[in-house]
Amino acid sequence: MKQTFYKYQGTGNDFVMIDNRLLTFDKNDARHVAFLCDRRFGIGGDGLILLENHSEVDFKMVYFNADGNQSSMCGNGGRCIVAFAKFLGIIESATTFEAIDGKHHAEVEKEAVKLQMQDVKVLEKFDSHVFLNTGSPHHVQLEDDLRNLDIKAIGSKIRYGAPYNTEGSNVNFVSKISEDVFSVRTYERGVEDETLSCGTGVTAVALAMNYMGQTDKNLITLETEGGTLVVSFEKVGQGYKNIWLTGPAVQVFKGEL
Numbered sequence: 001m002k003q004t005f006y007k008y009q010g011t012g013n014d015f016v017m018i019d020n021r022l023l024t025f026d027k028n029d030a031r032h033v034a035f036l037c038d039r040r041f042g043i044g045g046d047g048l049i050l051l052e053n054h055s056e057v058d059f060k061m062v063y064f065n066a067d068g069n070q071s072s073m074c075g076n077g078g079r080c081i082v083a084f085a086k087f088l089g090i091i092e093s094a095t096t097f098e099a100i101d102g103k104h105h106a107e108v109e110k111e112a113v114k115l116q117m118q119d120v121k122v123l124e125k126f127d128s129h130v131f132l133n134t135g136s137p138h139h140v141q142l143e144d145d146l147r148n149l150d151i152k153a154i155g156s157k158i159r160y161g162a163p164y165n166t167e168g169s170n171v172n173f174v175s176k177i178s179e180d181v182f183s184v185r186t187y188e189r190g191v192e193d194e195t196l197s198c199g200t201g202v203t204a205v206a207l208a209m210n211y212m213g214q215t216d217k218n219l220i221t222l223e224t225e226g227g228t229l230v231v232s233f234e235k236v237g238q239g240y241k242n243i244w245l246t247g248p249a250v251q252v253f254k255g256e257l
């Protein structure tokens, strides 16, 4: 049976998107998901996202990394599925949906989508980096010069090394541009390469920079290889709440296979 596929991108983090409200897509066929995400033999994407019905909220998001395995929360994918839900006529602009890390509120604002992330109660500070989970695990480290970094080589070494090992972590390299602007490059677990941006990653960076005292602002601009994202938050004790990730989410293609 023919299947309709969409492609969405949020600041260059791109996804194969499927309306799976009829539950026809086989979630257990990792090889097929990896094929669809393959940039040469398939459609191509950093991940694949299913939109499904939900009994209490507007819809449910199911996320797969490009390796074909279901994974933790995807911030850019969360923004893209909200744009997809509006395109399908499921929502107007405000919405609440269910993802692997719980319920998320979001609002469509013209070409941009504003996505509320889960509260972050624990950040672990080390000499070289900060580790926190913003729906996905993130290692965040400051660098003087992002341009000449071999992100894939250095990122994979950290991702597969102790203490992350097989389960791994996403790895974000950051340089400070100004009091409220930071540049970020990310090595993504499950893509096992640099992606042009990472939504849970830039969220982690914004919170980590505030936590480390690199900024006392609570509205941070993150410049990524794929574009500009904005993260706002409220510090509460040693943690953060009312965390919002805002940026573009664009449908780039629709087709059938």
Ligand SMILES: N[C@H](CCC[C@H](N)C(=O)O)C(=O)O
Pocket (backbone or CB within 6 Å): 013, 046, 047, 065, 071, 072, 073, 074, 075, 076, 077, 136, 137, 170, 188, 189, 190, 191, 197, 198, 199, 200, 201
């Ligand atoms: N690769 C991540 C999930 C997707 C995160 C990223 N695409 C985002 O926008 O948050 C992981 O397995 O932890």
